[in-house]
Amino acid sequence: MTNNSEKAETMDNIVSLAKRRGFVFPGSDIYGGLKGTWDLGPLGVALNNRIKSEWWKMFVDGREDMYGLDSSILMNEKVWEASGHTGAGFADPLIEDMKTGERFRADHLLKDNGIEAEGLSAAEMDVLITDNALKSPAGNQLSKVKDFNLMFETQVGAEGKYKSYLRPETAQGIFVNFKNVVDTMSPKLPFGIAQIGKAFRNEIAPREWLFRVREFEQMEIEYFVQEENWESEYEKMLVDLRAWHRHLGLSDDNIREYEVPENDLAHYSKRTIDFEYNFPGKGFDELAGFAYRTDHDLKSHEEASGVKMRYTPVEGAPFIPHVLEPSFGIGRALTAVLCEAYTEDEMGGDVRTYLKLPNHLAPYRVAVSPLLKNKPQLVEKARSVFTTLKAEFGNVAWDDNGNVGKRYRRQDEIGTPYCIVIDFETLGEEDESLKDTVTVRDRDTGKQQRVAIAELTAYLK
Ligand code: GAP
Numbered sequence: 001m002t003n004n005s006e007k008a009e010t011m012d013n014i015v016s017l018a019k020r021r022g023f024v025f026p027g028s029d030i031y032g033g034l035k036g037t038w039d040l041g042p043l044g045v046a047l048n049n050r051i052k053s054e055w056w057k058m059f060v061d062g063r064e065d066m067y068g069l070d071s072s073i074l075m076n077e078k079v080w081e082a083s084g085h086t087g088a089g090f091a092d093p094l095i096e097d098m099k100t101g102e103r104f105r106a107d108h109l110l111k112d113n114g115i116e117a118e119g120l121s122a123a124e125m126d127v128l129i130t131d132n133a134l135k136s137p138a139g140n141q142l143s144k145v146k147d148f149n150l151m152f153e154t155q156v157g158a159e160g161k162y163k164s165y166l167r168p169e170t171a172q173g174i175f176v177n178f179k180n181v182v183d184t185m186s187p188k189l190p191f192g193i194a195q196i197g198k199a200f201r202n203e204i205a206p207r208e209w210l211f212r213v214r215e216f217e218q219m220e221i222e223y224f225v226q227e228e229n230w231e232s233e234y235e236k237m238l239v240d241l242r243a244w245h246r247h248l249g250l251s252d253d254n255i256r257e258y259e260v261p262e263n264d265l266a267h268y269s270k271r272t273i274d275f276e277y278n279f280p281g282k283g284f285d286e287l288a289g290f291a292y293r294t295d296h297d298l299k300s301h302e303e304a305s306g307v308k309m310r311y312t313p314v315e316g317a318p319f320i321p322h323v324l325e326p327s328f329g330i331g332r333a334l335t336a337v338l339c340e341a342y343t344e345d346e347m348g349g350d351v352r353t354y355l356k357l358p359n360h361l362a363p364y365r366v367a368v369s370p371l372l373k374n375k376p377q378l379v380e381k382a383r384s385v386f387t388t389l390k391a392e393f394g395n396v397a398w399d400d401n402g403n404v405g406k407r408y409r410r411q412d413e414i415g416t417p418y419c420i421v422i423d424f425e426t427l428g429e430e431d432e433s434l435k436d437t438v439t440v441r442d443r444d445t446g447k448q449q450r451v452a453i454a455e456l457t458a459y460l461k
Helices: 004-020 042-061 077-083 106-112 122-131 171-176 178-185 227-247 296-305 330-341 376-393 404-413 453-460
Strands: 024-026 038-040 066-069 091-096 103-105 146-149 152-156 162-166 191-200 215-225 255-259 271-279 283-294 322-329 342-347 350-355 366-370 396-398 418-422 437-442 448-452
Touching: 004 024, 004 330, 004 342, 004 350, 038 042, 042 066, 042 191, 042 215, 042 227, 042 330, 066 178, 077 162, 077 171, 077 296, 091 106, 091 122, 103 106, 106 122, 171 178, 171 191, 171 215, 171 296, 215 227, 215 330, 227 255, 227 271, 227 283, 227 322, 255 283, 271 330, 283 296, 283 330, 322 330, 330 342, 350 404, 366 376, 366 404, 376 396, 376 418, 376 453, 404 418, 437 453, 448 453
Parallel strands: 066 191, 366 396, 366 418
Antiparallel strands: 024 038, 091 103, 091 146, 152 162, 191 215, 215 322, 255 271, 271 283, 283 322, 342 350, 418 437, 437 448
């Protein structure tokens, strides 16, 4: 890839491949969609689940200091008052086209006009917009900038007496369960609580496919530490976060660590490093965040609920621990994985597109095919290989559509690392020594190898 328009075209190609091959569909598609929502198709959910299970393996099952949690999306509204989310800290600057009623983010509008607005208040943005005589993209007069809270509000129960919100981050479910986990698991500090789940934000301008949406999934950890150790623990966790991004197959060249300037930190953070990915056509932008949240949340919940949110050390008085928070958006991880894997090359004189996914993330580990689908002996043998591998691995595809060349192209496009073909040699009709061997084709090189059926499971492992 050499220039920006080629990179933008690459992103368009990825989005179109994702729809065509069953990774990602627009939400509510048959009704014209619902902005900021996307549905995962059969292959998308497979990839998404793999990202989640690899993350859980690395950060929860693979460690002794991490505890899992699955808390409710709906929580008492007091949670969001205590955390600060009902206030201005969780609002975006909204501005409206006075003629069309279209709404935008004022900071984005300023940025699109070459004016940096990071960390500015609504009033400060107003001044900049007036001073620079900015108009809406349609050339119309603009409203005043106002703070727009991003939480989706809802009523609980038939009487509508209680207000609640769809959680805008999974983190608060962890904080409100801090005491439950400490009381039941007796963890030793430092320790973390990890959670994967949906989060919702009423984004003013959802955009760029899965990048900024209104309903998404997060994988979050609250890692509790002693205040005096936060910096050394932060450094240790950084090493693990780098390892995670490599495990996703993302190359170091496409990952950048961005130290968020003080005036742009979230309302709860003293230090944040964003892991940014170099998205084609967009450039580096946030993939995941790593914040030092101090004792802001536990302290706020203790004050608001009257329940002590303390850790009792072996010696000394109970205290409120400080917290480090790695937070990952799965949609952005999935996008980065697809962008990194998307490859075009030439094979057999044709341009081919394939997803060079790491084997541990590919939706299918392997596809099994009979060379011809109208030869019962080939189909029978292929079904038997398929059944054995399916029982062993689960994510095995049966593919007998079109000719073998077409099957290879299709499996390449969805990132299947290996294709197995059962042919006449497998039946031993031409050469007895090849009986019960199959062709295994490698996705990346296109090279084929004969492997004995009895060795296939070990070979694929
Ligand atoms: N608990 C901390 C927290 O939620 P955040 O930076 O607001 O921090 C964390 O979000 C991650 O969640 C982001 O790095 C991003 O990957 C993802 N994310 C946030 N808002 C998103 C949105 N509207 N659409 C898709 N992903 C989003």
